[in-house]
Amino acid sequence: MLQTIRIREKLLGKNDELAAHNRERLDTAGVFAVSLCGSPGSGKTTLLERVIPALRLKFRIGVIEGDVETDRDGRRVAALDVAVTQLVTGGACHLDAKMVGLALDNLPVPLHDLDLLFIENVGNLVCPAAYALGENARVVVLSLTEGEDKPLKYPAMFRKTDSLVINKLDLVPYVPVDLQEMEAAAHVVHPGLPVFRVSCTTGEGIEPWIDWLMERRACWKK
């Protein structure tokens, strides 16, 4: 026996205006900004730990870390010797453009001394989807342990992303998951979405995603 009730979505405020302002600041400073979203433990910070050591040979990198509590992620990323601002939201379940603007005001280095800015959102597959931050590209990190159906169950997040990183490829032999079905689910809600299968632990599959990121940046500069 099953009954289904739909509850209407509330409208958002004027976050978009503030996001546009952030984007303008970033563009003026020549900074390409990439935001990362995903569930708790999907591997967002580990992805940064994997790609920053390679990217910092070429680019001056900054990171804005968003967490409900603790600066654990900020400390992990700062250990890579890049400029990090940790936003502790104190209960808020997502970053918004206002918080990111505050972080831009409080980077450990001047904004125009950076080339590439990563913004890691609070671990949450729902709320961050609705808030543009001013980023040039948004990336969702999904752990394959979360199950094939997540794009269908959390469609807004997968609709509003520019690429999908399916992480923890090293666990494929041990988890009953069908990656083709997972990708198909993502393409139901977002046809044509670029999908990358990676293991942030072993490094497998990371290069193609970095290539994608560099292509996005190359297009933005033109």
Added chain:
Amino acid sequence: MLQTIRIREKLLGKNDELAAHNRERLDTAGVFAVSLCGSPGSGKTTLLERVIPALRLKFRIGVIEGDVETDRDGRRVAALDVAVTQLVTGGACHLDAKMVGLALDNLPVPLHDLDLLFIENVGNLVCPAAYALGENARVVVLSLTEGEDKPLKYPAMFRKTDSLVINKLDLVPYVPVDLQEMEAAAHVVHPGLPVFRVSCTTGEGIEPWIDWLMERRACWKK
């Protein structure tokens, strides 16, 4: 380099009043209600699929399923031949007491024909923590693939739960996770919290959690 900024938590509305009203309705009807919270893919629905076949031999069971989109979880649980109401929040990142009240009004069977009600929240380790639903016990399901530090990073959720189910024990050999550290992190934010290590896939460790649930229910009846 690392800077840290704290943003203040907004105060909640009068959800608590509505939750108290739900609790009163449940008590009057003789229904013991248990809510499940956790990240997307932590195994909340799989836990229900694992325990309901055993529990329904003794109890008349109802389930309220909360999802942002789709009735997939509702259909999975309804296949176990119990009364299910699926709440599709249409973007809202958590259940609140008002939604649960609506679900109680729209169960496929009269409330007083149930003994045990499970309420599965939206997959989200942040927002649901703040909203009492009227449940008698709250349970957090945490997949060990999410990492040891999650209780420290999402403390509200672990503070406001009555037990913690650490799931996916079958993956221990393949994941670099320290379960003692995970439990210790939970006990930092919630000293004395009962913790159960289970695999909803194999059934390992499920019995002690069911025993805990039955003890809670026995105390509630007194």
